[in-house]
Amino acid sequence: MRTKLARRAAAAAALCLTLCSPAPARAAADPAPDSAVAAAGAELAARAAAVAGLDFRPCPAVEDLPDPVRCATLRVPLDYARPRGPQLSLTVSRATATGAGPAAGARESARQGSLVYNPGGPGASGMFFPLVAGLPEWRRVAAAYDLVGYAPRGVGRSGPLSCQDPAEYAAAPTQVPPAPSPQYKRERVAAAQAYARGCARRAGADLAYYTTLNNVRDLHVLRAALGDARLNFMGASYGTYLGAVYATLYPGHVRRMVFDSAVNPDPGRVWYRNNLDQARGFERRWADFRAWAARHHDAYGLGTTPRAVQASYERVRAAVARTPAGGVVGTGELHSAYLRTAYYDEVWPDRAAALAAFLRGDPGPLVRQAAPDPGSAAEGENTTAVYTAVLCNDAPWPADWETWDRDSTELARAAPFETWANAFLNLPCAYWPVSERQRPVAVGGRPAALPRTLVVAAERDGATPYPGALELQRRLGAGAALVTEEGAGTHGVVGGRNDCVDRHVERYLLTGDTRGRRITCAPHPEPAPVSLDDRAASARRALLPPVV
Known part of the structure; x- marks a missing residue:
């Protein structure tokens, strides 16, 4: 249950x-x-x-x-x-x-x-x-x-x-650069325009x-x-x-x-502005995960400092950029999976163990945790469509790309973990086919x-x-x-x-x-450092986890 x-x-x-x-x-x-x-x-x-x-x-x-x-x-x-x-x-x-x-x-x-x-x-x-x-x-x-x-x-x-074919939504692997180049930004703009057109075509008025x-x-x-x-x-x-x-x-x-x-x-x-705030909040939580993993270096071997844990993550990232894990986990899927560490500390043991296993030559745990599930593609596509529609319809947005490019570039200097992924997720709102926002x-x-x-x-x-x-x-x-x-x-x-x-x-x-x-x-206890084969010792999971 x-x-x-x-x-x-x-x-x-x-x-x-x-x-x-x-x-x-x-x-x-x-x-x-x-x-x-x-x-x-x-x-x-x-x-x-x-x-x-x-x-x-x-x-x-x-x-x-x-x-x-x-x-x-x-x-x-x-x-x-x-x-x-x-x-x-x-x-x-x-x-x-x-x-x-x-x-x-x-x-x-x-x-x-x-x-x-x-x-x-x-x-x-x-x-x-x-x-x-x-x-x-x-x-x-x-x-x-x-x-x-x-x-x-x-x-x-x-x-x-x-707003789009679920198979297209779940296509993998995806490769996302650590910092977006001008060419990559142009690609994402084109993808966002296509997504907004898809919403208009499928939903109409x-x-x-x-x-x-x-x-x-x-x-x-x-x-x-x-x-x-x-x-x-x-x-x-x-x-x-x-x-x-x-x-x-x-x-x-x-x-x-x-x-x-x-x-x-x-x-x-x-x-x-709520979402600018969120990028900074995610950066703090990503730091919390890395500090936790460093405290448990004996269990995972990812490094004794948050910086060393970051270096371990970057080694995995570079590897899946060259060769997607299991053929389906590229840098996009990797990043999506590790964004969850900023939501729920209950996933920290599994995520740390997956990095450790990959660096030891076993990509299986990472593939199981990060690969898209074809069986949930339709549900995920539907969720994203509703999310985008409500946020785009709910409020006015800055009307020029230059403002967003400037804000995201500046924010990414202090909060690189989520900023650009967060921005590109919502880029369809720039081209939203509803003129009168709430x-x-x-x-x-x-x-x-x-x-x-x-x-x-x-x-x-x-x-x-x-x-x-x-x-x-x-x-x-x-x-x-x-x-x-x-x-x-x-x-x-x-x-x-x-x-x-x-x-x-x-x-x-x-x-x-x-x-x-x-x-x-007082805070709930941090999760125990457990292996993927010893989840029973980890902190109990919430009954009502909110959305991710």
């Missing part, structure tokens, strides 16, 4: 940089930015959903969700300004509350409604979430809440969005409707269809931004909200109207750096509490990594009590 959770959650793309250039062509039937008409359409759709409800039945085989999880579909408007126009069917999953008596210390009845989860991305599916009901760490929460997951618009079977605002409206309709007057919500990574915008637009419909690994919601940082919502417009909320963050998180958690707490007002895992950097804190954090989250969900405004927890 834990493997399944990790596999499902790992399907989504990371929050990354965008690169912009000349003004994009206009798509047909572009919607205007957020309007009172769309807001009224969302209310109409929510009222209709409250009457219709959801018809939960055994899940289709394609969802791979066993009993007692049940599945349903939720109809939502593609365009909320036309609530009776074209509709999307969102997939929803649920494990009903076990109702095993009142939870310990709870001041309320055993059943407290639905708890809806979004794992982030954008582009990740939360359909797996009800499976945690069977884990001991979730026993009390599962007794009190129906655990509800869903696939947001465009994701999975929820009106799936696609519908492409403009994949936005955070529409994701929030969908969540509002889902809440109503579940029969809850107020929303209980847990979001990770991008899911925190989704939840924060919901809390801003619908404060009267909020009951409990947990924000795990918070995106900085400052409108001036969505999404361009304006980011000013999160926290009426914080006095919100009940207590809970922000959870790791102090050294690279993907969503810690200042974002402080900013979100500030914007949510005096009722927002912040639980900080000090000295740790794994992205996604809730759900099995840290008992102290989980106790605070459980108490809040069951009683509404946050035990103060600023709470600190």
